Amino acid sequence: YSAKHSRQSIVIFDEELHEGVEAEFQLLTNLKTALARGELTLYYQPIVCTQSGDIYGVEALLRWPQADGTVIMPDKFITLAERNNLIKQLSAFVINRVFQDLVILLEVHSSLEVHINLSCQDFVEQNLISTLAMLLDTHQIDPKHVVFELTESTVMQEVEKARSLIETLIEMGFSVSIDDFGTGFSSFSILKELPISQIKIDGSFVSLSHESEKDQAIVETSMFLARKLNCSIVAEGVESDACLQYLSRLGCPYIQGFQICEPLSLSECIKWMNSRLMVKGAMKRLDGR
Ligand code: C2E
Ligand code: MG
Ligand code: MG
Ligand code: MG
Numbered sequence: 001y002s003a004k005h006s007r008q009s010i011v012i013f014d015e016e017l018h019e020g021v022e023a024e025f026q027l028l029t030n031l032k033t034a035l036a037r038g039e040l041t042l043y044y045q046p047i048v049c050t051q052s053g054d055i056y057g058v059e060a061l062l063r064w065p066q067a068d069g070t071v072i073m074p075d076k077f078i079t080l081a082e083r084n085n086l087i088k089q090l091s092a093f094v095i096n097r098v099f100q101d102l103v104i105l106l107e108v109h110s111s112l113e114v115h116i117n118l119s120c121q122d123f124v125e126q127n128l129i130s131t132l133a134m135l136l137d138t139h140q141i142d143p144k145h146v147v148f149e150l151t152e153s154t155v156m157q158e159v160e161k162a163r164s165l166i167e168t169l170i171e172m173g174f175s176v177s178i179d180d181f182g183t184g185f186s187s188f189s190i191l192k193e194l195p196i197s198q199i200k201i202d203g204s205f206v207s208l209s210h211e212s213e214k215d216q217a218i219v220e221t222s223m224f225l226a227r228k229l230n231c232s233i234v235a236e237g238v239e240s241d242a243c244l245q246y247l248s249r250l251g252c253p254y255i256q257g258f259q260i261c262e263p264l265s266l267s268e269c270i271k272w273m274n275s276r277l278m279v280k281g282a283m284k285r286l287d288g289r
Contacts, residue, residue, distance in 0.1 A: 203237020
């Protein structure tokens with residue numbers, strides 16, 4: 001502050017706060033640079049059919065690799081991007097890259113569905129739909145292979161905007177899934193109000209559902225609800241074989257989690273899918289004998 005300014009206002013200088021702000025500003029600057037240079041990357045985590053183990057789809061998850069070999073996870077920079085008006089560019093980058101990768105993934109597995117996470121700001125921005133239309137055309141993608149994941153809390157922040165976005169996405173041929181289902185405050189309202197075709201039950205209810213009665217109650221009720229409402233359901237956060245077996249007995253159609261596979265780079269994911277398809281094919285041939 002200049003001498004003139006400081007006469008008019010008292011500035012309380014908080015060292016810790018200042019360092020926090022400084023660090024955040026630095027991270028934001030680095031994020032903008034990384035985006036401009038195309039240094040962010042996407043990992044893909046398989047989602048499989050519980051009964052057969054067949055591959056149903058993959059979820060695209062952002063990763064920000066650093067020069068020192070470490071990786072910054074999305075929880076560290078998505079909210080930062082949201083607070084600083086960077087989601088429009090970030091989402092455009094993600095969608096473009098996913099469509100590019102999807103062309104390759106479909107050569108390995110032709111019925112694959114790819115899941116893309118959206119943020120609340122994606123509905124406020126007017127550009128998402130036109131960006132999507134343009135990118136569908138550029139990459140010649142059939143929208144039936146693309147599912148957008150929206151979280152409950154995201155949708156409830158802007159219900160009317162969310163509704164209009166979801167309706168447009170569905171008209172365009174995409175599907176919409178509610179992510180982290182059960183963690184918000186309005187799970188029922190969402191199912192009642194919006195044309196949702198899938199819910200992803202949050203990992204915090206799933207991971208120990210084979211041994212915790214409370215989690216079981218939540219998972220089983222969500223399953224029942226989804227079935228009644230003609231929604232498909234994915235259980236996230238499946239971390240053990242016991243949990244997988246429990247969900248299989250329950251008839252949960254799709255599962256995702258470290259027990260099946262962690263998020264993988266595109267090339268690792270292609271390898272994983274190929275070996276899975278090969279094993280499956282061999283088993284089928286054996287069964288046929
Ligand atoms: P999400 O969409 O709920 O994604 C699932 C998260 O759970 C991922 O974390 C995944 O790596 C992790 N996960 C998968 N299996 C397991 C498991 O068995 N146990 C546990 N404990 N965790 C598991 P990740 O990749 O760190 O992403 C965190 C969140 O960041 C995502 O949660 C999503 O909300 C957001 N995100 C990621 N990529 C994007 C993106 O491209 N755009 C936007 N807007 N958000 C994204
Ligand atoms: Mg998700
Ligand atoms: Mg989730
Ligand atoms: Mg989440």
